[in-house]
Amino acid sequence: MYYSFMIDPKLRVLQMVAHYGTVTAAAAALHYTPSAVSHQLRQLAAELGVDLLSQYGRGIRLTAAARTVLRHADVLYAQVERAEAELMASVDEPAGSFTVCGFSTAATHLLPPAAASLRDRYPHLSVRVIEAEPSRGFDLLLAGDADLALLTATGQTPPSSDQRFDQRPLLDDPLDLVVPEQHHLAARSRVTLADAADESWIVGRPGSAYHHLVLTACQAAGFTPNIAHYADEWDTGTALVAHHFGIILVPRLARLHEEWPVERVRLSGEPAPARRILATTRLGGREHPMVAHALDTITTTAATLLPQPQPAE
16 A cells, blocks of 8 residues: 555565465565565575575475564564554545455445545545455455455455454355246245255356355255356356256345346345455554545445345334
């Protein structure tokens, strides 16, 4: 975001090597050459008087000294974020840049209103939106290429105890079942995910957030889905459903084209399946006024798209 406070940039290089596990991947994320990354690491090791990396087969691994340095670097960067937040709160017309990122549904329905509100509220601020898979969102935050990320919790999500990030639940997006018109489940007054255990399923490709979402929901309902086809886009999956190739799960925020002959079935159950959306910043960045403003707008937008059920009388 700003980083006007001076912290040795070589600490960021070490942090990125630790995150990615290789010099080459860290260099790509930092927009450096691998030789530049290696040079900075050698410089940092010489200045500290310790070995930071050791050979491990064909790769590298961090030494105990490197992990000690990283633990303190996390504290330093978090303090910088807090200082930046306090400074920006005292500025009448903040300038600079602010980047929000999120997975496809968030980038479509939640981030544009937030970015527009930021642009209107802070006319001297340059606001940017990046669509990114959840795992990529953490990379963007760590590299300083994004300041706020909307992510879905998956098995690949760093634990909440990770001292580099502030991860907080923003909202739960219920999952709906999409079946062909005239499907027997569409006519029922109450449908649980377990009722669809014997169906053919259309899911995202292995390794994708959507794939993990569907498998986790089905396993929580007590079954492993019979995967018939792979589709990462809602439109592709809906087209396959319309032609009776299987059924899909879609989040409530996802919008489907109305021309397909399908039915969207709301699921019940305790708990009803949902994906948890996290609002994530670098640790210490939560109180930044632009983060707070963006989250207020996102929360308001989500409330209109996902109205809460009224309590029974």
